[in-house]
Amino acid sequence: MVFVSSGSHEDLPLAPWAKRRRPGRSARAPLSPAAVVDAAFAVLAAEGPNALSMRRVALELDTGPASLYAHVSGKEELLDLMIDRVAGAIEVPDPDPERWPEQVKQCVRDIYQGFLAHPGLAAANMGKVPTGPGALATIDRFLGLLRAGNLPDKVVAYAADILPLYATAYAFEQGLFAGGKTEEEALRYYEQLDGFFRALPAERFPNIAALTDVLAGEDEPDARFEFGLEMLVTGIAAQARR
């Protein structure tokens, strides 16, 4: 789990000589966009994506929902700010020609892990062109890495779109699937699903029946993610100029 936070020190204990604020809003830092985003991450981590509402974030800050709108234009911008932190936290290495395919793959894994660690953001990230400073910095470095693969510019541009889309979509899917399920619940769900597929009439669904075992064996999402990733990166690398 990646911990994402701004540089604020609000969890440090108060120095004894610090003026205590009158209670009402407890001794918290004053509101700011960063504080709102911090609170949103706290809510997300503590109660999951379904609890991530303006009202719940306001509660986290001991205030009413209207107060947030002085620092954030709305829920969409709040999500964008959260996404920008996650995107900005992704570290893209300096290109090393010897390890190029592995470097690209690791970046995509990091995008995947970043969104998987913060369920609810993957969905909000799809269909948007990132314009935040964190995302732009990461994208620029990622473009730099891709360009080191000696690819035509057009392939670089396509790859820079498709690889993050793959990582984001996979994280969205995986996050929804695992979301709010305990280990035990997930196991139960898998068993039920397995039972359902085994109970299907084989004459009507012959291919499902023939593949039930291997379809059921897919409780390794990582292997499936790697399978698709390997294909995409291999395909991209194959377009290198000679």
Next chain:
Amino acid sequence: MVFVSSGSHEDLPLAPWAKRRRPGRSARAPLSPAAVVDAAFAVLAAEGPNALSMRRVALELDTGPASLYAHVSGKEELLDLMIDRVAGAIEVPDPDPERWPEQVKQCVRDIYQGFLAHPGLAAANMGKVPTGPGALATIDRFLGLLRAGNLPDKVVAYAADILPLYATAYAFEQGLFAGGKTEEEALRYYEQLDGFFRALPAERFPNIAALTDVLAGEDEPDARFEFGLEMLVTGIAAQARR
């Protein structure tokens, strides 16, 4: 645009001797799960995904929201039923070894187009294992097509997951992007975005600056979709047993 409907005849004129119902709920077919799904598709087509609420669907049927719950367990099931129609409408051809890669690609395109034509369903489809009759039939035929590629069973299983995920994610992204935008608005948005990227400081984002032209030229989502599709299918085909 794909038209999806059940076999009901509700748009036929009433025969003159047919008993007119007392007005209150106009002369409509009685409620049924299929009628609810029909109404939901009508709302989606007329007002887009944001309008697709239980309440709006109920209004379409001249009734209150509570009435829907006699035929559908909730919004999630309604979406599942809608998805099952879209999935069931996808036609998977009998395998033709000579045209195998093209056949697979066409199926993925059809999934993409199916979800693109019904925005809002792509998001709801992610992270779910399909269990409806329409989707199962399509999946079975798609598995049959994949198996004709002489692939190891495990590759068939992975491909059957990743290809629809790609199509669904792409449709989700594209649908969000295009969603509710007129042609003119979309063009304006592209211009603004182009302006934004050109205004970025080149020394801080050198790779974005170097690629602005080719990044901006990406107003051809179909080409990008095909680029990724080609890679995935080529990569899958390459795993055929010799």
Next chain:
DNA sequence: ACCTGAACACCGTTCAAGT
């Protein structure tokens, strides 16, 4: 059995009023 009005427990957002 099927349908319904009314209510419950939520949303995001706005706005006039406070300090």
Next chain:
DNA sequence: ACCTGAACACCGTTCAAGT
């Protein structure tokens, strides 16, 4: 300027009551 209570216009879902 920043914050707030209250309200507005929505949600999905439940439930007792109708027919």
